[in-house]
Amino acid sequence: MVTFFAKRLGWSVFTVLLATVLVFSAIQSLPGDAATQLLGQNATPSAVATMRQQLGLDEPPVSRFFTWLGKALHGDFGNSLVGGGSVAGEVGSALVNTSLLAGITIVIGILLSLVLGLVAGLTRDRWPDISISTLALVGMSVPEFVVATVLVLLFSIYIPIFPAVVIAGQNASLSDLLPSVWLPAGALICVLAAYIIRMMRTSVIDVMDSEFVRTAILKGNSTSRVVFKHLLPSAMLPTLNVIAMNIAWLVGGVVVVESIFNYPGVGTLMIRSVQTRDLPTILLITVMSALTYVVCNLLADFAAFLLNPRLRYPRSSK
Amino acid sequence: MTIDAADTIDEATILNGTDIVRIQNLSVSYLSGKRQVDVLKDVTLQLRRGHVLGLVGESGSGKSTLASALLGSLRSTSFVSNGSVHVAGQDVFALAPRALRRLRTAEVAMVPQNAGNALTPTMKIGEQIAEVLHHLKGNKAAQRARAEELLRLVRLPNPGPALDRYPHQFSGGQQQRIGIAMALAANPSLLVLDEPTTGLDVVTQAAILDLLMELQETMGMSMVMVSHDLGVIDKMCTDIALLRKGAVVESGMTRSVLAQPQHAYTRGLIDSVPRIDTPGIPPGMDQAAIDAGTVREGAVELYIRTPPTKAKPVLSVRDLTIDYRRKPVPGTGPTVQDVSFEVNAGEIVALVGESGSGKSTIANAIAGLQKSEGGQMSLTGSGDESANHLRGGGNLARTVSSRPKSLRQAVQLIFQNADTSLNPRHSVRTAIARPLKLFGVKGATVERALEEVELPASFAKRLPGQLSGGQRQRVGIARAIAAGPSLVLADEVVSALDVSVQSSILRLMDTLSRDKDIGFLFITHDLAVVRSIADRVVVLYLGRIVEDGTVEEIFSDTSHPYTRLLLDSVIELGDDHKAKAQAVRDEIPDAPPELGCPFASRCPIVRDVCRTVVPPTIQVSDTHNIECHADVSELRPSIPAL
Numbered sequence: 004m005v006t007f008f009a010k011r012l013g014w015s016v017f018t019v020l021l022a023t024v025l026v027f028s029a030i031q032s033l034p035g036d037a038a039t040q041l042l043g044q045n046a047t048p049s050a051v052a053t054m055r056q057q058l059g060l061d062e063p064p065v066s067r068f069f070t071w072l073g074k075a076l077h078g079d080f081g082n083s084l085v086g087g088g089s090v091a092g093e094v095g096s097a098l099v100n101t102s103l104l105a106g107i108t109i110v111i112g113i114l115l116s117l118v119l120g121l122v123a124g125l126t127r128d129r130w131p132d133i134s135i136s137t138l139a140l141v142g143m144s145v146p147e148f149v150v151a152t153v154l155v156l157l158f159s160i161y162i163p164i165f166p167a168v169v170i171a172g173q174n175a176s177l178s179d180l181l182p183s184v185w186l187p188a189g190a191l192i193c194v195l196a197a198y199i200i201r202m203m204r205t206s207v208i209d210v211m212d213s214e215f216v217r218t219a220i221l222k223g224n225s226t227s228r229v230v231f232k233h234l235l236p237s238a239m240l241p242t243l244n245v246i247a248m249n250i251a252w253l254v255g256g257v258v259v260v261e262s263i264f265n266y267p268g269v270g271t272l273m274i275r276s277v278q279t280r281d282l283p284t285i286l287l288i289t290v291m292s293a294l295t296y297v298v299c300n301l302l303a304d305f306a307a308f309l310l311n312p313r314l315r316y317p318r319s320s321k
Numbered sequence: 322m323t324i325d326a327a328d329t330i331d332e333a334t335i336l337n338g339t340d341i342v343r344i345q346n347l348s349v350s351y352l353s354g355k356r357q358v359d360v361l362k363d364v365t366l367q368l369r370r371g372h373v374l375g376l377v378g379e380s381g382s383g384k385s386t387l388a389s390a391l392l393g394s395l396r397s398t399s400f401v402s403n404g405s406v407h408v409a410g411q412d413v414f415a416l417a418p419r420a421l422r423r424l425r426t427a428e429v430a431m432v433p434q435n436a437g438n439a440l441t442p443t444m445k446i447g448e449q450i451a452e453v454l455h456h457l458k459g460n461k462a463a464q465r466a467r468a469e470e471l472l473r474l475v476r477l478p479n480p481g482p483a484l485d486r487y488p489h490q491f492s493g494g495q496q497q498r499i500g501i502a503m504a505l506a507a508n509p510s511l512l513v514l515d516e517p518t519t520g521l522d523v524v525t526q527a528a529i530l531d532l533l534m535e536l537q538e539t540m541g542m543s544m545v546m547v548s549h550d551l552g553v554i555d556k557m558c559t560d561i562a563l564l565r566k567g568a569v570v571e572s573g574m575t576r577s578v579l580a581q582p583q584h585a586y587t588r589g590l591i592d593s594v595p596r597i598d599t600p601g602i603p604p605g606m607d608q609a610a611i612d613a614g615t616v617r618e619g620a621v622e623l624y625i626r627t628p629p630t631k632a633k634p635v636l637s638v639r640d641l642t643i644d645y646r647r648k649p650v651p652g653t654g655p656t657v658q659d660v661s662f663e664v665n666a667g668e669i670v671a672l673v674g675e676s677g678s679g680k681s682t683i684a685n686a687i688a689g690l691q692k693s694e695g696g697q698m699s700l701t702g703s704g705d706e707s708a709n710h711l712r713g714g715g716n717l718a719r720t721v722s723s724r725p726k727s728l729r730q731a732v733q734l735i736f737q738n739a740d741t742s743l744n745p746r747h748s749v750r751t752a753i754a755r756p757l758k759l760f761g762v763k764g765a766t767v768e769r770a771l772e773e774v775e776l777p778a779s780f781a782k783r784l785p786g787q788l789s790g791g792q793r794q795r796v797g798i799a800r801a802i803a804a805g806p807s808l809v810l811a812d813e814v815v816s817a818l819d820v821s822v823q824s825s826i827l828r829l830m831d832t833l834s835r836d837k838d839i840g841f842l843f844i845t846h847d848l849a850v851v852r853s854i855a856d857r858v859v860v861l862y863l864g865r866i867v868e869d870g871t872v873e874e875i876f877s878d879t880s881h882p883y884t885r886l887l888l889d890s891v892i893e894l895g896d897d898h899k900a901k902a903q904a905v906r907d908e909i910p911d912a913p914p915e916l917g918c919p920f921a922s923r924c925p926i927v928r929d930v931c932r933t934v935v936p937p938t939i940q941v942s943d944t945h946n947i948e949c950h951a952d953v954s955e956l957r958p959s960i961p962a963l
């Protein structure tokens with residue numbers, strides 16, 4: 004078990020590193036850099052060269068990457084090439100805002116989809132299942148920006164209960180942000196939930212057909228006991244990985260949805276930083292996203308470990 | 322008026338008094354499109370309290386449907402189209418959900434066919450038993466104590482710590498014991514058992530049945546037991562009902578029905594059972610004759626196989642050693658050690674032993690699916706193809722991916738479960754055409770391969786789901802034979818089949834071995850099947866050969882103590898079940914001992930030397946070897962003690 008998690012941990016570190024390398028090379032391959040973006044199209048070549056020197060962009064990319072990596076390992080992520088402030092501070096405050104959005108999405112989204120998936124699986128082919136499955140199918144096939152637009156139309160234009168775009172800036176307090184978090188969160192939940200519901204439904208149906216659930220029923224157990232004690236742990240297992248994958252997807256979805264609602268989070272910051280080729284900011288965001296992905300997967304593995312006694316007690320250690 | 326009253330009393334006493342089960346004109350159906358298909362047809366049966374009813378029939382005859390109807394449970398698409406089921410005086414299909422649950426917690430309990438699948442994998446054993454103990458609700462300590470007591474009752478080793486273990490931490494036989502304990506927890510007046518020992522090997526089966534018998538007698542429980550094994554029914558049941566296509570064709574007292582069957586179906590089933598005391602393959606069932614109702618008279622005509630006359634080895638295994646252990650575990654030896662045997666062209670050699678004895682491991686090593694740690698395995702080729710095989714050196718030491726094609730072609734496997742080894746989405750044609758194309762077999766066609774296994778050419782179009790169990794197994798054989806092998810490894814190929822189908826598959830293997838000079842390594846735990854088809858037998862225990870010889874020699878009076886245990890555990894129709902010695906039947910250990918005789922921990926005639934020194938070979942004859950420290954005279958059955 005210890006070796007299992009040690010291996011996973013090693014793999015996680017590798018994933019995060021790989022992500023930074025990939026993002027670094029991707030930004031590198033884009034036309035222009037921070038100097039050209041800052042100075043605009045009409046800048047003279049010499050001005051650009053001076054700017055480059057100031058920003059340290061004249062060094063070869065490989066050495067720049069390792070300099071960055073060396074500092075990053077000591078917790079120094081450098082300063083923004085554009086604003087000049089500490090990247091950690093800027094990303095940090097955006098991250099707090101995004102965490103609010105993501106946290107609400109994940110908690111509500113996962114609970115809701117597990118419940119809906121369970122209900123659909125238990126009422127297989129009857130009306131609750133048919134309505135839930137149809138909705139999930141719609142959620143899967145419609146991209147998040149369409150969902151976002153529909154939500155805005157419904158809840159801030161026809162029935163104006165939520166603001167359509169966020170006016171609060173980057174440094175707004177959480178209580179200022181709270182009213183504007185629901186629509187972006189709603190859009191993310193819709194898309195996130197679809198996959199989890201489908202998976203949960205399928206695995207509930209599979210487990211319902213299993214011999215042990217049949218036996219649990221024939222033992223005279225109440226329906227709630229059959230569902231919660233006998234069925235749910237086994238049905239959750241295959242769903243866990245889908246949950247982890249979807250949370251990883253959320254990292255991308257957040258970018259789209261945040262920029263639609265002008266939500267002052269990491270996603271919005273990311274788009275801005277890519278436009279200005281602000282490499283230190285992009286890299287830190289990359290590290291944070293990759294960490295989210297990796298931590299989600301580790302948590303999924305750990306949850307599987309808790310749910311599945313076969314993993315906890317292998318047959319050989321009798 | 323008076324008559325009415327008498328009637329009511331009568332009805333009540335019947336329902337609550339003498340009869341625990343009353344099934345009246347029960348029909349169960351499902352809809353296939355608009356058409357109503359009957360799974361059970363007009364079944365009427367009674368069972369008196371304290372009696373044991375056996376439900377017998379071929380697969381698909383409706384046994385399981387009838388059994389679960391006793392618990393008021395049907396498949397979700399099935400419904401009761403007529404009749405009723407009363408258990409302990411209650412009309413189970415008329416009960417409200419709460420009352421039905423009460424019936425299931427208090428009156429009827431089910432022991433599932435495969436406890437391995439029927440125990441919830443994510444719950445501790447103790448908790449799964451405790452949830453049935455409704456009368457102790459809320460009292461955790463009392464529930465635990467009772468659960469432990471139940472596990473002790475079914476003789477699970479270490480019942481206390483077992484409560485905190487999960488199902489996968491137990492062996493198949495232990496899981497079945499736990500399943501029985503769980504069913505007994507509710508103190509049911511009726512225990513329903515659906516094939517409770519079918520997946521288990523003879524020794525475990527005998528132990529579980531003895532246990533059930535004892536529990537039934539001491540607790541005065543009524544039981545309904547489903548089985549396709551007439552020997553088991555004969556041992557366990559006072560009453561019997563034979564089901565065919567959903568209808569009861571014959572019922573009555575077990576002994577008299579089995580001794581003098583009135584229905585052709587019963588006769589046919591009895592005649593299809595191979596016996597350990599008589600060589601030969603029984604005739605298959607003549608379904609047309611049964612439909613016509615002709616009951617056969619006189620003795621059964623068994624087909625006696627003639628072993629090949631000349632010994633022309635195809636497979637030679639020398640000192641094969643296989644070790645699964647990643648690091649040495651003190652006190653244990655390798656999984657398979659120093660196994661040597663031969664298979665000749667046209668010969669059927671049986672490899673027998675309990676599960677866990679290493680049969681499949683050896684077959685997998687020969688097939689190249691498992692790597693071996695020591696010894697030699699070689700294929701010597703047969704007939705005119707020998708040159709072909711020799712090109713690959715005939716050396717089977719390498720695993721399948723690094724074997725030359727000709728060698729892969731020459732060794733073919735047939736699996737236990739034809740259902741899982743055939744791709745459900747591929748037609749029979751695709752399945753058989755694959756090896757033909759892969760090995761470029763000259764002049765062979767799918768049709769020819771089907772003809773060889775006695776299936777019509779039209780079957781090529783079918784999908785595995787459209788075949789019966791026996792037909793699927795034939796396709797599995799056709800696929801193996803199509804490649805033109807000289808050696809076929811057949812792993813438990815008839816174990817899952819009805820006896821009625823079994824004999825025709827055995828006949829087919831006999832024909833193929835003779836006509837094509839194919840050597841068969843036939844793996845099974847069913848000794849009666851071994852007796853009917855094998856030429857030679859190798860008895861394996863914990864990965865070591867304990868005895869080998871011709872089939873007559875293995876079934877003769879002189880046997881290794883382990884072979885004796887296997888033979889004594891076989892339950893046959895017409896045995897004197899009560900008198901049969903109750904052998905020491907504790908379970909096969911997890912791993913073989915490092916030193917001495919593998920059987921020492923279970924052997925009734927063990928001596929000190931057995932625990933340290935590898936037993937010598939006793940040569941009973943040129944062909945019959947027994948590995949044992951005891952004297953030959955001790956290897957004959959002892960006269961039963963007074």
Ligand SMILES: Nc1ncnc2c1ncn2[C@@H]1O[C@H](COP(=O)(O)OP(=O)(O)O)[C@@H](O)[C@H]1O
Binds near residue numbers: 397
């Ligand atoms: N609801 C149903 N839908 C389709 N087939 C069914 C249904 N119920 C039973 N059957 C079929 O009826 C037959 C009898 O089943 P079963 O009681 O399991 O027989 P047995 O236990 O004797 O093998 C089988 O062929 C089974 O597939």
Ligand code: SF4
Binds near residue numbers: 883921
């Ligand atoms: S060698 Fe000893 S333990 Fe092994 S079977 Fe013979 S008598 Fe029994």
Ligand SMILES: [Mg+2]
Binds near residue numbers: 384385
């Ligand atoms: Mg059945």
